[in-house]
Amino acid sequence: MALLKETRAPEPTPAQVEAESARLADKGLAALGWRDEDLERAARLTWKINHLKKATRAIVPAHVYQRAEILLGVADFTGDSYKLAKLCAQSDAKRIVFCGVRFMAETAKVLNPDKEVLLPAPEAGCSLSESITAADVRGLRRKHPGAPVATYINTSAAVKAESDVIVTSANAPKILRKLFETNPKVIFTPDAMMGRNLAKELGRTLGSELVVWDGSCIVHENFDAASVEFYRKMYPGVKILAHFECSPALVGAVDFIGGTGDMMRWVGEHKAPSYMLITECGLGDLARTSFPEKVFVPMCRLCPYMKATDLSRVLRALERPAASQRIDVPAAVAQRARRPIERMFELAEDSSPA
Ligand code: 13P
Ligand code: SF4
Numbered sequence: 378m379a380l381l382k383e384t385r386a387p388e389p390t391p392a393q394v395e396a397e398s399a400r401l402a403d404k405g406l407a408a409l410g411w412r413d414e415d416l417e418r419a420a421r422l423t424w425k426i427n428h429l430k431k432a433t434r435a436i437v438p439a440h441v442y443q444r445a446e447i448l449l450g451v452a453d454f455t456g457d458s459y460k461l462a463k464l465c466a467q468s469d470a471k472r473i474v475f476c477g478v479r480f481m482a483e484t485a486k487v488l489n490p491d492k493e494v495l496l497p498a499p500e501a502g503c504s505l506s507e508s509i510t511a512a513d514v515r516g517l518r519r520k521h522p523g524a525p526v527a528t529y530i531n532t533s534a535a536v537k538a539e540s541d542v543i544v545t546s547a548n549a550p551k552i553l554r555k556l557f558e559t560n561p562k563v564i565f566t567p568d569a570m571m572g573r574n575l576a577k578e579l580g581r582t583l584g585s586e587l588v589v590w591d592g593s594c595i596v597h598e599n600f601d602a603a604s605v606e607f608y609r610k611m612y613p614g615v616k617i618l619a620h621f622e623c624s625p626a627l628v629g630a631v632d633f634i635g636g637t638g639d640m641m642r643w644v645g646e647h648k649a650p651s652y653m654l655i656t657e658c659g660l661g662d663l664a665r666t667s668f669p670e671k672v673f674v675p676m677c678r679l680c681p682y683m684k685a686t687d688l689s690r691v692l693r694a695l696e697r698p699a700a701s702q703r704i705d706v707p708a709a710v711a712q713r714a715r716r717p718i719e720r721m722f723e724l725a726e727d728s729s730p731a
Contacts, residue, residue, distance in 0.1 A: 387425075389425065400420075405666030406449060426451045426691055429692070435471065437452050438477070440477035440478070440481060441660050444686070445662040445663070449666065458484075459546075461477065472495065474497060474691060474694050475494060475704075476686050476691065479533075480534075482496040482704045484534070487714045495698050508567045508590070514528070521588055527542050527566075535714075546622070547636040550579065552721065552724045563581075563588070565589050565590070568592050568593065569591050570598060570623060570624050573624075595680075597656065598622075599678070604676070608674065615653055616651070617655065618640045618656075619631045627655065641663070645668065661675060
């Protein structure tokens with residue numbers, strides 16, 4: 378497929394910059410503490426990006442860990458890994474400029490082989506995704522013949538191609554429960570913490586029933602369970618939510634565990650004096666702007682991969698994409714990777730009792 382032509386955005390007029398700065402402020406950047414000069418600098422870029430999106434029939438999906446100016450200023454939709462994969466599969470856009478990390482953009486490409494998919498920050502990987510290769514999955518299958526492989530979406534297309542079903546933090550317990558209905562043993566890759574959390578939730582024995590790979594997320598692996606009690610004393614009544622990728626010790630000490638989408642929903646559905654979201658900091662920014670009436674106690678870490686995307690790189694991808702920003706998945710791999718992703722969609726949306 379040929380690359381789309383280079384398309385430069387016009388320069389916004391001073392009045393357009395002013396109006397765009399006001400829009401960004403209202404969207405929530407002012408509430409997050411952005412100063413006028415920072416809003417104006419961002420506005421010059423968001424105005425051009427939004428102009429080019431229309432001109433080139435592009436969409437910008439953004440994961441909730443992205444920078445606030447991306448989530449609030451240019452994203453067409455934001456969400457967790459599941460929602461982004463699903464919406465990309467349904468989109469009729471011509472090109473997808475994915476604000477997230479490589480495995481997410483690859484998933485979008487697998488589901489949209491005929492569209493141009495661009496990743497503004499080509500080096501945006503993921504420690505989980507990098508922990509396992511396609512050959513490792515084949516090795517697990519040889520060691521545990523007959524056991525189905527459920528793979529977390531945070532993996533390369535090549536690893537997905539070797540898997541039976543993909544899962545995300547939003548549906549892993551449901552899908553694994555279904556797999557256990559017909560299989561005594563299931564392989565889960567690559568997140569060891571999440572695997573241990575799943576074994577506990579499903580009442581399965583690690584190793585003999587649930588075989589788990591040894592990958593970890595550099596953001597979630599270091600949150601400390603001991604600090605939870607300290608924060609409970611400091612903020613009486615605080616509700617503490619943690620991502621599924623955190624350690625089982627921490628997960629055992631909090632009020633709710635789940636993926637980012639579930640965490641946002643839980644906050645929306647509960648009344649508490651304050652909330653703590655133990656995950657990447659982007660979710661806290663989004664929560665503060667989505668629920669301005671609620672109080673959030675900060676306790677987060679930055680993901681260097683997620684934060685590698687900024688407005689200037691998004692603009693570059695739209696105006697004159699570098700070869701390194703373009704996502705290509707070999708057709709044979711894409712074909713095999715698509716099947717377990719579609720199996721996830723079917724199982725996640727299947728409402729028959731597990
Ligand atoms: P979800 O948003 O799907 O919960 O995933 C979190 C994550 O780590 C993405 O990199
Ligand atoms: Fe990967 Fe963790 Fe960053 Fe998500 S937060 S992209 S799992 S390193």
